[in-house]
Amino acid sequence: MSDDQKDVLIAAYLFEDLADKDFGAILKLAEDKTITIEGAAVVQKDPDGEVHVTEAGDHLGRRGAKLGGGTGLVVGLLAPPLLAATAVGAAAGATVGKFAKHRIESGIGEKLDAALPAGSGGLIAIYDSGGADAVDAALANAVRKSVAHIDGLSAKDLKAGLAEAQAGMGG
């Protein structure tokens, strides 16, 4: 499968620490170069439906990476209104339109809303589609999983949009 094909995984959990456990398993796969990831994040959807990022990892499998870099694409997909404004900063609002467009085209927004009921924890990861089986096997504790596909072009656009957002945040 071409590396241009990316999968966006949304996994939901009954227990947040088990999301963190699976998150660690995904990062380990990336660190071992078994899969190639763009980034991963543990998120919490609060009772009001707002999504907060509680943990993030980058494309090298490093835990605790700050927003930006490899984790940015993951976080970018969650830009407002799905992601609480406080989690990404007001500057991200500048690119809301661009992200929203891609969310709609890929169905990610609907999948995220359906997969993560208010009050639940989840794991989001973007990786090359070739790693799908390994990722699926690593998610031992997910109660519900949903995968959306985005092509390379969309991913590129998303990255570009994200860079724009990050520039705004930096300023």
Add this chain to the structure above:
Amino acid sequence: MPAWDSLSENSKRLFAHQMEVYAGYSENADHHVGRLLDSIDAMGELENTVIVWIWGDNGASLEGTPTGTFNEGTMVNGLPLTDDEQMQLTLKWGGVEAWGTEMMYPHYSTAWAWAGNTPFAWGKQVASHLGGTRNPLVVSYPDRIKDPGMRSQFTHVSDIGPTILDMVGIPQPTHVDGVEQQPMTGATFAESLEDAGAPERHTQQYFENFGNRAMYKDGWWLAMRMPRVPWRLDPEMLKTFAPGVWDPDADPVELYYLPDDFSQANDLAASNPDKVKELQDLFWAEAEKYNVKPLLAGFSPFFGILPPLGTNTKVTYHGNVQNVAPGLVPRIYNHSYTISADLHIPDGGAEGVIVADGGHLGGFSLFVEDGKLKHTYAFLGVFEYRQESERALPFGDVNVELTFAADEAKPATPGTLTLFVDGEPAGSGRLDHTVPFGFSGYSGLDVGQDTGLVVDRNYADKAPFAFTGTVKKVVFDVAPHLDDQDEHDLHEHASQGHTVRGVTA
């Protein structure tokens, strides 16, 4: 029941939470009983008050199925769910934090019931064993009980009434409002409260619950358990207990001597065949005396013996009717039906519920929102089906109707639901699954609003979402287009559903 070590991490956590919620309930009940006792104490009457505390009305319930369930209604309706499905549905209704709130109607797993009844075997429904019958009893009456402590005299729930009457010095009534009363079957144990060494008064007692039997006499307990697990109440299983198929005397028996064997751990049946026979015969004599026979009469709808078929298929509600109890709601299950309503919608429009039954874990609601006629069908919290009219309702006097055209007249039939406005089709959709037995054991039907827990959580913030126009009347027609055979078959199914409800109550 699965071994703990065989469970996934998720299952272990969820199972643990099931018991935490039960423990929370126990704590809550204890707290509020404590408030009652404090109030009596504050009145200065605690010493002079008889308090009888019985923890439970049977053994812990095994009806939660091996997985435990977010909605007991799924078991009642015969809908099996896997571990994974239970967890997904738990997530859907708010996750583990919502287990024990009004968002769920949960029941812990059978394994917890088994653990909770330890050291006794079995549980609710299983009257053959102490796990299904023995509850802790505490009696407080400081003015009379001067030597508090453990009592070991055999007592039965039928002794409570005679004991209270005895303690407060009131004779058992022979007539109430001119009606002659049956004599109480229990015996007072008041003497044992004042004297720990008092003789046992209740020396023999039969037990029977949906075929599970026991006979107690002078310390001996004969257990006669039918080979059925409590969470299996489906027609296929129950066929094996039909008249002429099941021979109760062929069930295996166990014999215990309770004074030496509190937890029924030492089966003495093989070495005491005469005692077994004596107690078997005594059971049948007691069963005759106390109208237990015919055994399994409660399951008769599963054996082709039905109550009379109702003849009234049309029910009209006028005005603001609230909380019609579940057993009295027109049965819309397993066949086609129509529900129509005459409304008045003032200029400028109206919104709110026209008629609703049940809640989000099972029910339906016909309502008006954003000017449109809408219908939501909640399939036991597993699926929600929604339809709405394509156009806004007119103002003034309006007739709205929904018709459910069942694919077949059969349990849980799918079908097509169509909305009508003033006789014209206005929208439709499929109900891929329908509830076969009943939406809810507790939540009833309302006209003009949706009281209590609402059917569609989308309007929960507007609950009870009272209709802002006028609902003049609502008419249910629950038997359109049924032939005699279908009618009989569905009546049989409904009667079986009522039986299951009764067993699990």
